[in-house]
Amino acid sequence: PSMTGSRLGQPLDQLMQLDLPEINGLHLHNLCEQGFDPLARTVAAIEPYLSAHKGRFQWLNLGGGHMLTQPDYNTEALIALLKRLSSDYAAQIYLEPGTAIAFDAGILVGEVLDVTDNDGPIAILDISATCHMPDVLEAPYRPAMLNEASEDGVNVTLGGPSCLAGDVIGTYTFPDMPERGQRLAFLDQAHYSMVKTTTFNGMRMPSIAIWNSQTDALKLVREFNFSDFERRLS
Template sequence: MQKNELKTPYFMIDEAKLISNLEIAKRLKELSGVKLVLALKCFSTWGVFDIIKPYLDGTTSSGPYEVQLGYETFGGETHAYSVGYSEDDVKAVADMCDKMIFNSQSQLKAYRHLIEDKASIGLRLNPGVSCAGQDLADPARQFSRLGVQADHIDEEVFSSIDGVMFHMNCENKSADNFITLLNSISDRFGRYLDNMQWVSLGGGVFFTWPGYEIEKLAAALKAFSDKHGVQVYLEPGEAIITKTTDLVVTVVDVVENGMKTAIVDSATEAHRLDTLIYNEPASIMEADENGEHEYVIGSCSCLAGDQFCVAKFAEPLEIGQKLHIMDSAGYTMVKLNWFNGLRMPTVYCERANGELQKLNEFDFQDFKRALSQWSVQ
């Protein structure tokens, strides 16, 4: 099987690039003593967990199916968290998770009896500080429902839990910025942390970004752990899979109405949803910023504003030409949907030895089954 023979759209995960990120994660662990659990809300393509498992300590989840997926396919530590558990949710994951983190004191009170003899119990606290590029993704935004605010804490709760979780970063690429947030947490919540066994500092720390000061981050994490006598966890998602995966598409038409638009056999609304949600243009491998030929890279969905980006190219685009939409793993593959009944991208992994491994493919029956399973007679 050769790449040029593959039918688009498809995702291609590059094992060598994935391992490069994982080696940085390994170094961070060695220098700091921190444990790393993969955030399945960002990336759940379990067909490549065999690559990731040797480097990380387990998984963390945002819903019951993610807990089960981590437990069954990854192993190690399985952390369970949800913004809002039902009683059935708690019962479903109680025998699978090593740590269960509640979002509120009311949920903790309601359900701790179902879990306390089975897993370590934690509570999410809202630090009131954050680093997030968009308000939509800011855990400390005004009126945030995520975690217990400092002025709402019932101090007695800390005598009945083992750890706490903070999440205050989204694509934070600065060690100094993170350390500022970490110091704020230590100052504001230190008296509680001193009595805990573990503290999770959440995800969004982009320690695999080029030039990131790993040693500085590691030293700060180790100092925090030593000061409060806790095992520190981070919950990386994007940091593990950034720049590892392309969404490969084909130009199926070129139309013009004031600007030339190259229509491709994919759609942001179905296959790269965060491009649409956050209005962050995608990047095309074949683009040339100095090129003379500018195109809107438009999707084949019916949504008028559904486009990947505007890009320049050295040569005119042609129908049948393939384009690589880069960095298309995180918060992308987990959000795939069947809008417009578009063909779902096949998922491949290019192994370090050059072998192309098919991880999943979809057909009409998958689309049909997603909408109804039984007919009403």
């Protein structure tokens, strides 16, 4: 978010030149899946501005992107920083919930519909990168697949069933060529997939289910069908 040319926010050097007496809080967000040190550098960068307007701000929002649930996150340093900021500037301090609270939660399960070859093995799944896991194309990134084989095996490109030429999840290694009907599970899919799914091409959204790892019980929460696509049309 703080890269050169970003449409988000106001560059700090420009903010320093503005007189905005009606503003009583400051919101910053320039982290993404980061530890404590980048936050400390960010706070150090904005403190001259905070000091110049000491007593003016009632709240300070440090945004999201803090990987608080990671074992190596320096929580003690974070707590000390938040306490100091609150004390020094008499402001309410906020941290936004982010990926950390749902990190490694949720899997997206798909099924192989067809296998083909076009300058390499291809498997078509019933899940779509553009419809069900759009961050694969937007970020972009390659989602981890459960039980992916090591380097030895067959490299297969996995694609979705939509008409979009770029509806490709990625290339994965299998012990053997996957077969029709074989199920595949992609990991860490809870935090963005459900809120960003689309019904492009009339694609059905994935059913939502809760699995109890202790009892192996599976509870179906919701299923979707073509009527959900129809209701979204203008």
